[in-house]
Amino acid sequence: MGFAPFLAFSLLFPFFTFLSSAPLAFHAVYPNFTASNFKFIDDSGTFLASLNNTFTASITNSKSDSSNYFFLITHVVSDTIIWSANPYNPVSISSPLTLSPAGLSLSDDDSGALVWSTPPLPSPVAAMHLLDSGNLLLLDHANVTLWQSFDVPTDTILVGQRLPVRNPLFPATTEDDDMSFRLLLTDDDLLLQWNQLTFWKLSMDLKAFRHSYSPVSFLAINGSGFYLFASDGSTVVMHLSLNSNLGELFRFGRLGFDGRFKITSFVNGGFVDEFVGPSENCQLPTPCGKLGLCSSGTCSCPPSFTGDSQNKNGCVPADSSVSLASPCGNVSKANVAGELNSSFSYLRLTDGVDYFANNFMEPENHGGDLQSCKDLCSRNCSCLGIFYEDSSSSCFLIWDKIGSVMSAKRSRVGYIKTLQMTPISEGKSRKRIPLVGLILIPSSAIFLVIAIGVLLCFRRLRVLATLQRSESSSSMELDMTLIPGLPVRYGYDEIVTATDNFKTQIGSGGFGTVFKGTLPDKSVVAVKKISSQGAQGRVNFCAEIAVIGNIHHVNLVRLKGFCVEGRQKLLVLEYMNRGSLDKALFGDGPVLEWRERLEIALGTARGLAYLHSGCDHKIIHCDVKPENILLSQSLGVKISDFGLSKLLTPEQSGRFTTLRGTRGYLAPEWLTSSAISDKTDVYSYGMVLLEIVRGKKNCSFEEKDGEYFPLVALEMHMMGGRYLELADPRLEGRVRGEEVEMLVRVGLCCVHEDPALRPTMANVVGMLEGGVAVAVANANPILESLNFLYLYGSKFSEPSNLTPQNQSALWRALVSATTTTTQPHPILGNHKSNSHRTASSHLSSHQLSGPR
Structure with a gap:
């Protein structure tokens, strides 16, 4: 519509809104428009229609004899309500709906109170349109969408509409309904809940197929199926196939009054339920009422x-x-x-x-x-x-x-x-208490209170003595009933049977050996046998079962159960059938393709970001390395062993100074008085990210002419961005230059010597997903804070022919050094910002752990 016709129509439109001699239904309406059901003589309340009259917007009642009116969008042919502005707050027949430059609002005619409105908008509204998709739009003068009904669904989702994570659907209700159902999309599944209790998951439905373990971003319906997509909008995490041969149809998904989610099509004048979840009545929360x-x-x-x-x-x-x-x-x-x-x-x-x-x-x-x-x-x-x-x-x-x-x-x-x-019988007379009773009862009560107090004191002393004996005796079994939220507890004999007497070893680490097992329900698990028998082993074990047992994320290994009998302590963990990243990346098997490496980098970052900011308490892993990143054949990426870390508050982090982790991945602050924080994990992740790019360890004493790859990556970055030369040569060029650059730059950001300059893991996820630019604050390599890599590189090149004993001696000597490092580098110059630090703060993470 040109400007002149638009202006003319705008001038005449207020006049149309007051007519009551004919039904009003336009393809667009403009500000200073007011409508109510009372103004339309055909009783339909319709005032807006899509271009092909597929959908209409109206103010009408849900039942012909009802005095409750709603602002609705309806599919005309099937007479299906697909959206309502006020499903839980009906209005009267004369209640006005007003479109103004500030937005759209619905008021109660009796009290004048605001019933519903659009949120504050960034610019004035110029028009309201209803599309043939069923989407109601408010547009500004530049035709930019300010608000759309697709962003605020009620109980229905249409083809072309997206339902984002954490934006639930609720069933539409009438005045005598009291429903507590909702359809909720999480980052790994679609749930049906009643009073926030889950009773159905899409992943458990036999018709659903999982394609990826990437976090879910939104769901959508199209002509061929029902899909859960990742944030890139193209990666399918899960899907449900629908009939694509029905021809012309109107398809929608809806959460019903009974708590079922249905995908329904209107074909040839009738409704067809293409999917129903749950399919069985008895899977619903209330099919037979309370306790039926x-x-x-x-x-x-x-x-x-x-x-x-x-x-x-x-x-x-x-x-x-x-x-x-x-x-x-x-x-x-x-x-x-x-x-x-x-x-x-x-x-x-x-x-x-x-x-x-x-x-x-x-x-x-x-x-x-x-x-x-x-x-x-x-x-x-x-x-x-x-x-x-x-x-x-x-x-x-x-x-x-x-x-x-x-x-x-x-x-x-x-x-x-x-x-x-x-x-209590009302006719019973109350017996009088003798005077002596009135005296003796209070006295007896006093003596009784004193006696109880003495008994409680003795009991407390006994409990304390028992606890002290328990702590001093390593053979005393822990009372697991005192730890809330524990997973399933297995008997030791059950574990022996499941692992065929610990027949198949699939891994080992500093805290124990891992075996493959099969539970009675035929599910394959990994059983970690804790080798440490001292007090420290018990502490770590308790921390692991208490932490892992209550944490659920698609990129974190799930603890399925545990066993404690005498000195035997075992964990029953989710089994990852592809093993750890170090085997896939550094082993002799098929080369890990570039696309897989990107998925692994992103999945690991998401898992760490959840540990740092998604849990009730911040969790610092303290040992991020390829051996603790597990893979499945379906490209699932999960971090393991995070239960061995400590739950840190800001006050505790400054006191957490025990040296932990693995050489090659330890941050410099481990050897200084700096507080250990989530940025320590960021450093380790950066080292892993650089290894993912190169396809081999960043440093190795075993290689005669080895190179310290983080230093090589820094030099290539400074020499004009020769990033492609850094990619794993085994890939033979099957990489994308911009993605190699992104991983290298992000990796260098993560290994800044100053923890404050490292990005958070949430920012790392944003950079890898493309939502946060690498050039933003804390996300661009700062050369002055990467100066220490030259010292790391020089120390690495010297001991290539050292024995493990000599390597250990070198490590101890470097740790004990106290001289400052102020020598200029040929490219970076003086490192003044860190000149106050000792040489120990510039040791390579490869060296500072020593041999293990």
Whole structure:
């Protein structure tokens, strides 16, 4: 539309908005526009249509006899509502929808209160359009989109629309609905949840296929399927095939009232459900109401319960003297009035039942008995029941709301928390207490309190003595019930059977040997046998199971279980069938292709970024190296052994000075008084990144004419960017120059001597993904802070023919050096900014660990 017609239409449009003699439906509307259902004589409330009339925008009621009105977008042919501005806040028939330069808003006509509006916009609105895709747009005078309905979905996603991570769908509700379902996309899966409890995952559906372990960025539907994409918009992480031979159709995904997610097509005048998740009724949280038993799709009440589960009203205890416990803040009036005495008891469910959430969450506790599980529930008013698994001593709790139970073969037993109600007869006369009783009762109470206090003191002393004996005795087994959130605990005999008596060794390290094993459910695992038997070994073991057991990320190795029996300590870990990066990168097998190296670099960076900033407590790995980066055949990349690190607060980091890690990857601050921080991991990652580029170790005493590759990379960077010469020659040019440059520059940024100049791992991820420029602050190689590489390189070139004993002597001598280093370099000149440091601060990370 040209400027003149646009101006004319703009002048006449306010006049049109006041007409009530004909229905109004335009392909675009402009600011100072107001509409309501009352203004349209055809009762449809339609005021805007897409160019081909595929979709319309209207203010209408959901039912013909309802007085509740909503601002909706509807697919015309199928009469399907695909978006609503106010699905949970209906308005009256005369409530106005207003388009102004500030945005779009819906107000309540009775009170004048704002019901819904678009957020603040960066520039004034010039027009509102509805596209034939179903997307409602607000545009400025430059035709730039200021806001779109596709960014704020309600219960539906259309073809061409993206649903980003952490932007859930909720079912559309009416006035008498109280739903707690949501569809949530995470960085590794698509979940269905009820009251934030997961009951379905796309990855567990037999029709879904996983292609990559890259973090998910968004989901989308097209003509051939349902896809979860990575951040680059082209890498498919997971997909679900749909029928591509249906011809012309209208396809959409929707979260329904019952909690199911369906992908539906409107074809030849009818609806076809192409995918339903979950497919079985009994997989839903509430198919039979509260405590109703779902078996093969039919509902009943468990034994000892009664009710109307067929109508989903749920079940209650058959014994009328027992009632279900109420969650926190929902106490019955009888209890408030003090008319009833109550005490907790637990009503056992029948055998062969389970709860929908148990297979999707970690147990609340491990290692305790059934009574300790009940006690745990009794101490928390939000807990309404338990499921206890005797084989693993696992305790699962039911929180806040109770759904249905389902038939299952798993050996868990369920108990529902109840109140034993004992009425106090109103007709009973209160007996008078004699005067002597009034005197003796308080005195007795005082003596009783004193006696209890003395007993508690003695008990505390006994506990302290027991703890001291426990710490001094290395043979004393740790009480694992004191550590919350532990994974499955296995018996030593189970581990021996799973590993065929530790037959197949697949790795070893400073804390133990790793064996391949197979659990009874046929899943392959890696079993790490902790070799350290001293107190330090116990400390590291406890740290590992406490940390790894509660951390879940696509780029971190999952701890599946553990075993503690006497002096035996073992970890049951996720198995990675391709081994570690050092074997793939430095071994004699097929060369690791460039695209794989990029995926490994990015996956490792994401895992470290999560440890540093995605956990509840910052976790510093302290031993980042190729041996601790594991691979799978499907290009999965996972970091291992991060459980051996410490959880550091800023106050603790300054006191953490114990030398750790592996030569070649240790940051210079290990030998100074500098605090160990997440930037220490960044340095190690930078060294690994340079090795990924070159395809061999950065330094090796075994090579006669070896080179210190980080120094070579620095010199090539300074000599005009001869980055292609740095790539692994085995690749024979199968690389992209700009990607080699990016990895080299990022690697050099990471190994700055000054930790403050190194980027964070989150910034590293941004640089590798292309979202953060390498030239931004803390992301461009600073030559003055890379000066120390010359000393590292010179020290490396000298001892090429040294024996391991001589290497160790050299390392000790360099560590003890105290003279300053101020000699100029031929290119960089004086390194004044660090001239106050001792020579020990310039030692190569290869040298400062010494032989292992």
